[in-house]
Amino acid sequence: MSQRRQVFMATLLAAALLVTCVLPAERGVDPTGVGRLLGLTAMGEFKRVIAEEQADARRAAAEADSLAGLTVPR
Amino acid sequence: MRRWWWGGVCLLWTSLLAAHEVPVGDRGFILEHPGALLGPFVYLGAKHMVTGADHLLYLLGVIFWLYRARDVALYVTLFAVGHSLTLLAGTHAGLAIEAHLVDAVIGASVAYKAAENLGWLERWWSHPPNPRLMTLGFGLIHGLGLATRLADFSLEPASRLPNPIAFNAGVEVGQLLGLGVMLLVMTSWRRAPAFARHARGANLVLPLAGLLLAAGQLSDSLRVELT
Numbered sequence: 001m002s003q004r005r006q007v008f009m010a011t012l013l014a015a016a017l018l019v020t021c022v023l024p025a026e027r028g029v030d031p032t033g034v035g036r037l038l039g040l041t042a043m044g045e046f047k048r049v050i051a052e053e054q055a056d057a058r059r060a061a062a063e064a065d066s067l068a069g070l071t072v073p074r
Numbered sequence: 075m076r077r078w079w080w081g082g083v084c085l086l087w088t089s090l091l092a093a094h095e096v097p098v099g100d101r102g103f104i105l106e107h108p109g110a111l112l113g114p115f116v117y118l119g120a121k122h123m124v125t126g127a128d129h130l131l132y133l134l135g136v137i138f139w140l141y142r143a144r145d146v147a148l149y150v151t152l153f154a155v156g157h158s159l160t161l162l163a164g165t166h167a168g169l170a171i172e173a174h175l176v177d178a179v180i181g182a183s184v185a186y187k188a189a190e191n192l193g194w195l196e197r198w199w200s201h202p203p204n205p206r207l208m209t210l211g212f213g214l215i216h217g218l219g220l221a222t223r224l225a226d227f228s229l230e231p232a233s234r235l236p237n238p239i240a241f242n243a244g245v246e247v248g249q250l251l252g253l254g255v256m257l258l259v260m261t262s263w264r265r266a267p268a269f270a271r272h273a274r275g276a277n278l279v280l281p282l283a284g285l286l287l288a289a290g291q292l293s294d295s296l297r298v299e300l301t
Binding site: 003006007010017021025038039040042043046047050051 | 098099100102103106107111112113114116117121251254255258261262
């Protein structure tokens with residue numbers, strides 16, 4: 001196999017892994033359905049919920065600060 | 075100076091990835107889902123391998139002067155057997171070791187391999203240790219590091235067999251992925267006319283990166299003991 005072909009195959013494999021494993025497990029995004037089959041999508045969905053809860057908490061804290069008349073740089 | 079740029083990149087990568095502990099989301103998911111989770115553990119094993127500089131740097135040192143596929147397979151197998159043994163045995167026994175100390179030794183193993191690649195061991199000792207035995211031995215130590223990482227998930231005794239086996243399988247998958255990229259880069263690098271000159275520099279940067287890892291871990295270890 002030529003060098004160029006090897007690099008092409010490696011890139012193809014990386015893209016496939018990104019779509020079938022990394023995106024489901026990290027973001028809960030599973031366009032192919034493979035992530036759910038492997039049990040990875042649940043983990044990504046869990047992480048997304050955690051991230052949303054954290055964002056909500058930050059927003060609530062900022063709101064409370066502004067109500068108290070404080071301007072805390074964040 | 076231009077040929078040092080990649081050395082800088084390598085060091086930067088090392089310092090960025092040096093602290094590769096288990097991310098909050100991964101840990102939370104495992105804690106909330108007790109029992110056998112084969113898919114996620116394979117994924118986490120591969121992720122741990124690919125996102126951490128220490129194991130891949132050591133592997134890079136190991137394959138640096140291996141030109142034949144048979145030798146690459148032999149050394150990588152020795153390394154894999156070593157870390158599988160301590161990963162599985164350590165997790166099964168519920169082994170608890172100071173993680174930073176193990177990681178410091180892992181950093182030192184990168185430096186050791188580079189010194190071996192530079193031919194310094196023959197200069198220091200009349201009978202340098204057998205490289206195959208050392209690869210197996212350092213594999214055992216890298217496995218201890220993996221076991222402490224897996225212990226972060228505080229596995230239930232009931233899932234102390236399937237999940238570590240899945241994690242170990244993932245580690246091998248991640249190792250093979252990393253190895254594939256390394257071999258791809260190494261073959262084209264070896265064809266370059268300046269390879270001999272670069273090789274010396276690369277093996278000088280490797281121990282620096284390894285010692286950096288070791289020093290970082292030692293200081294973390296001290297900090298943990300002081301607090």
